[in-house]
Amino acid sequence: GAGVSQTPSNKVTEKGKYVELRCDPISGHTALYWYRQSLGQGPEFLIYFQGTGAADDSGLPNDRFFAVRPEGSVSTLKIQRTERGDSAVYLCASSLVEGGNEQFFGPGTRLTVL
Amino acid sequence: RKEVEQDPGPFNVPEGATVAFNCTYSNSASQSFFWYRQDCRKEPKLLMSVYSSGNEDGRFTAQLNRASQYISLLIRDSKLSDSATYLCVLRSSNTGKLIFGQGTTLQVKP
Numbered sequence: 001g002a003g004v005s006q007t008p009s010n011k012v013t014e015k016g017k018y019v020e021l022r023c024d025p026i027s028g029h030t031a032l033y034w035y036r037q038s039l040g041q042g043p044e045f046l047i048y049f050q051g052t053g054a055a056d057d058s059g060l061p062n063d064r065f066f067a068v069r070p071e072g073s074v075s076t077l078k079i080q081r082t083e084r085g086d087s088a089v090y091l092c093a094s095s096l097v098e099g100g101n102e103q104f105f106g107p108g109t110r111l112t113v114l
Numbered sequence: 115r116k117e118v119e120q121d122p123g124p125f126n127v128p129e130g131a132t133v134a135f136n137c138t139y140s141n142s143a144s145q146s147f148f149w150y151r152q153d154c155r156k157e158p159k160l161l162m163s164v165y166s167s168g169n170e171d172g173r174f175t176a177q178l179n180r181a182s183q184y185i186s187l188l189i190r191d192s193k194l195s196d197s198a199t200y201l202c203v204l205r206s207s208n209t210g211k212l213i214f215g216q217g218t219t220l221q222v223k224p
Contacts, residue, residue, distance in 0.1 A: 031210055040122070042201050042214030043158065056211055091157060095210055103212060105157035 002026065004106035006092050012112045013082055021077040021109045025094030032075050033103060034067055035091040043091055049075060082113045117141055120202050120215035127222055131192045135218045137185040137202030144213075147178055149187050150201040152217065158201055161187075192222045 005024040013019050025032050031050055035043035045059040049069040057067075064082075069075040079086055089110050093103040119138045127133050139147075147164035162169065164176040164185055175188040185202055202215035 033210065033212070035212075035214075040216070042118075042203075042217050043212075045211050045213065048211060059211075093212075102160050103210065105159070107157050 004092055004094055004104050006090075006106040006109050008109060009107065010110045010112075012114065014114050015082060015084060017082050017113075019079050019082055019111065021079075021090050021111070023075045023077070023092030023106060025073065025075070025092070026104055027073075029094035029096050029104075030072070031095045031097060032069060033093045033095075034075070034077050035093065037089045037091055037108070039088075046077070079111075082111075084113050087111055087113045115140055116216070117213050118202055118204060118215035120218050122216050122218060124219040124221050127192055127220070129192055129194060129222055129224055131222075132188065132190045133192055133220060134189075135187045135200055135202075135220075137187075137215055139183050139185070139202075139204050141204070141206055141213075142180075142183060144183075144204040144206050146205040147185050148203040148205075148212075149174075149176055149185075150203050150214075152199045152201055154198075158214075161200070189220075192220075194222050194224065196220060197222045 007022045033048040034046040037043040047057040047067050052072045064080045067077045089108040091108045093105045095103045149161040150158040151161045152158040162171050164178045166178050168177045173190045177186045199217040199219045201217045204213050
């Protein structure tokens with residue numbers, strides 16, 4: 001079956017611009033997670049959703065970052081006034097249930113802020 | 115101090131070698147432990163869960179020592195296809211939030 005998909009695969013933007021990153025989880029998975037991975041580092045947790053609600057957003061670095069999951073399926077990560085330091089690979093993962101043993105990751109969106 | 119510490123390597127080993135990776139964690143409340151594998155410019159994929167009793171999956175053996183807050187991964191008879199970054203991962207609660215180490219890079223050479 002289809003895995004987690006993310007669009008776009010690559011995004012190049014200029015400092016100060018607004019970007020939206022989309023994640024389509026595996027069908028039927030109720031939990032959805034966003035992580036950010038910088039070069040040479042492991043992924044860092046940003047936010048996770050159980051259904052439509054953000055159950056834990058403690059990893060969002062500041063108020064320029066926001067994410068939604070209005071219908072409990074697709075999620076969008078939104079970044080306002082992008083900075084060069086936001087450049088990273090943004091990974092989305094889903095699991096069947098909250099706390100499910102395996103999280104399935106999408107291929108990521110590589111964001112470059114010039 | 116990072117919550118999960120790994121030696122980033124790289125570990126360069128010949129085919130057929132046995133190689134071991136170690137990982138330490140600081141949060142004693144951590145509940146679940148995993149090794150994920152990440153190929154270059156790809157997403158992480160679950161390699162195996164780690165249990166206190168130790169567990170084996172083919173050429174891979176994982177061990178957890180809760181008292182020492184230490185996790186290990188042993189790869190026997192290394193293959194060229196084992197070349198990747200191995201991420202030590204823990205989950206501290208039932209919410210599913212994963213905490214990753216920096217990753218250890220393995221390069222298996224012919």
